[in-house]
Amino acid sequence: xxxxxxxxxxxxxxxxxxxxxxxxxxxxxxxxxxxxxxxxxxxxxxxxxxxxxxxxxxxxxxxxxxxxxxxxxxxxxxxxxxxxxxxxxxxxxxxxxxxxxxxxxxxxxxxxxxxxxxxxxxxxxxxxxxxxxxxxxxxxxxxxxxxxxxxxxxxxxxxxxxxxxxxxxxxxxxxxxxxxxxxxxxxxxxxxxxxxxxxxxxxxxxxxxxxxxxxxxxxxxxxxxxxxxxxxxxxxxxxxxxxxxxxxxxxxxxxxxxxxxxxxxxxxxxxxxxxxxxxxxxxxxxxxxxxxxxxxxxxxxxxxxxxxxxxxxxxxxxxxxxxxxxxxxxxxxxxxxxxxxxxxxxxxxxxxxxxxxxxxxxxxxxxxxxxxx
Numbered sequence: 624x625x626x627x628x629x630x631x632x633x634x635x636x637x638x639x640x641x642x643x644x645x646x647x648x649x650x651x652x653x654x655x656x657x658x659x660x661x662x663x664x665x666x667x668x669x670x671x672x673x674x675x676x677x678x679x680x681x682x683x684x685x686x687x688x689x690x691x692x693x694x695x696x697x698x699x700x701x702x703x704x705x706x707x708x709x710x711x712x713x714x715x716x717x718x719x720x721x722x723x724x725x726x727x728x729x730x731x732x733x734x735x736x737x738x739x740x741x742x743x744x745x746x747x748x749x750x751x752x753x754x755x756x757x758x759x760x761x762x763x764x765x766x767x768x769x770x771x772x773x774x775x776x777x778x779x780x781x782x783x784x785x786x787x788x789x790x791x792x793x794x795x796x797x798x799x800x801x802x803x804x805x806x807x808x809x810x811x812x813x814x815x816x817x818x819x820x821x822x823x824x825x826x827x828x829x830x831x832x833x834x835x836x837x838x839x840x841x842x843x844x845x846x847x848x849x850x851x852x853x854x855x856x857x858x859x860x861x862x863x864x865x866x867x868x869x870x871x872x873x874x875x876x877x878x879x880x881x882x883x884x885x886x887x888x889x890x891x892x893x894x895x896x897x898x899x900x901x902x903x904x905x906x907x908x909x910x911x912x913x914x915x916x917x918x919x920x921x922x923x924x925x926x927x928x929x930x931x932x933x934x935x936x937x938x939x940x941x942x943x944x945x946x947x948x949x950x951x952x953x954x955x956x957x958x959x960x961x962x963x964x965x966x967x968x969x970x971x972x973x974x975x976x977x978x979x980x981x982x983x984x985x986x987x988x989x990x991x992x993x994x995x996x
Contacts, residue, residue: 633680635713637720642713644680645706652696653678667691683707722765726754729766732788733757733795734857741853743799761798769794775801775906792859793910799856800876801866804849811871812847814899820846821895825934828888828965832991843875848898851876854993859910862890865897866906873898884989885971892931900926935968950979955987965989 633644653663664674668691676682689703727750735753738744744756757766768774769791775798820842827835836852843850849868855861855878866874875894877887890909897907900923907923932938944958950973959966967988973979 633678635717637717640713640717640720642710642717643706644677644710645684645703646678646680648706649674649692650678667695683711723751723754726766729769729791730754730757732791732858733766734792737854737856738795738799741799743802757795760802761795766791786858788858789860792856793861793908796853796856796859796861796878797864797866797876797906797908800851800853800864801874803853804851804866804874804876805868807844807849807851809844809847809849809872812873813845814901817846817848817895818899821892821934824891824895826963828884828935828968829963847872849874852993853878855880855882862886862909863894864906864908865894867901867903870903879991879993882990882992883967883971884965884991885968887991888935888965888968889931889971892934893927896927896930897923899930932972935964936962936972941972945973945976945978952984952987955984 633647633650635642649663653660656663658666660674660678661671664671667674667688669688673682673688677684677688684703684707686700686704689700689707692698692703693700730750730753735744735747735757738757738760739746744753744760747753747756754766758764761769763769770787771794772790775794824839824842827839840850849872851874853876859878860880861878862880863877864874865876868874875898877890877894880886880890893909902923940958940962944954947954955969955973956966959969962969970979970984970987974981974983
């Protein structure tokens with residue numbers, strides 16, 4: 624329910640804020656003089672229409688009219704101009720309060736403690752300060768901007784049932800990744816070098832994150848890729864994103880959405896392909912619950928999915944394996960060892976292709992949790 628109350632055309636009330644237009648006082652003055660508005664207009668030297676607009680609050684009281692009123696009534700022009708200024712001040716205050724109420728609704732959608740834990744905003748309890756801190760960090764004038772469908776990204780898909788909260792948090796997550804990536808120093812982008820490092824990156828699937836992560840990060844830096852890993856932001860649904868800063872530097876961001884290693888590695892190689900596609904004018908986000916749209920987007924996504932699938936599990940070897948129709952823990956481990964990938968990746972593919980139910984053998988998967996320090 625709106626807090627705004629129009630007492631009459633020249634008086635506005637919002638909560639405990641009252642804004643009185645100078646026309647309000649002029650009305651009382653005309654009543655006290657017991658003359659008509661037309662006669663008052665003649666005496667002050669203005670048109671009846673302009674006076675009517677001032678009395679209604681639809682026109683400002685000008686310096687010229689203030690001067691005429693001061694001569695006619697024996698007051699200072701500053702008195703009337705001050706009344707106009709006070710009115711405008713109160714109107715601005717009312718608009719700020721309205722905006723704050725709207726901003727509070729958007730602030731409720733964002734988990735502030737997530738960003739405080741990352742250290743990108745200070746700890747805060749007051750909602751007004753939270754809003755200011757988030758706007759400053761995201762470099763926006765209003766949190767409502769985060770709800771725009773293509774504010775930061777050309778989503779790889781369009782959400783079938785638009786979810787404002789999802790959109791707000793997706794944009795917030797991506798802006799955080801962009802900000803962090805900007806601070807990472809990298810060598811100039813080198814496509815050939817990145818392609819040559821893919822086999823080495825693939826071997827990391829069977830290693831512990833504490834072992835592979837520093838090396839993975841180093842590889843990306845040497846290839847011109849700012850690699851950013853962030854914890855999943857509730858309601859964002861993002862797995863990863865690619866955004867070019869300029870011709871020589873690109874962001875590759877990954878979240879620990881669902882925290883499963885098979886999803887992490889598939890997402891990583893998926894995003895690597897987007898880097899190699901080098902669509903510098905697009906920011907591509909890999910997100911949940913979306914339906915593909917647009918020929919170019921469909922093509923880019925199909926290429927990225929195929930690249931990730933083929934890199935992790937070569938098609939020929941996979942087809943040969945599934946033809947056996949033996950999907951036990953032992954067979955999954957044997958096949959994974961044969962192609963030199965983590966068994967959780969093989970299981971994830973079998974589940975995705977409906978050879979194995981999602982409830983089976985999940986202990987073969989490794990859980991990754993990103994801790995930002």
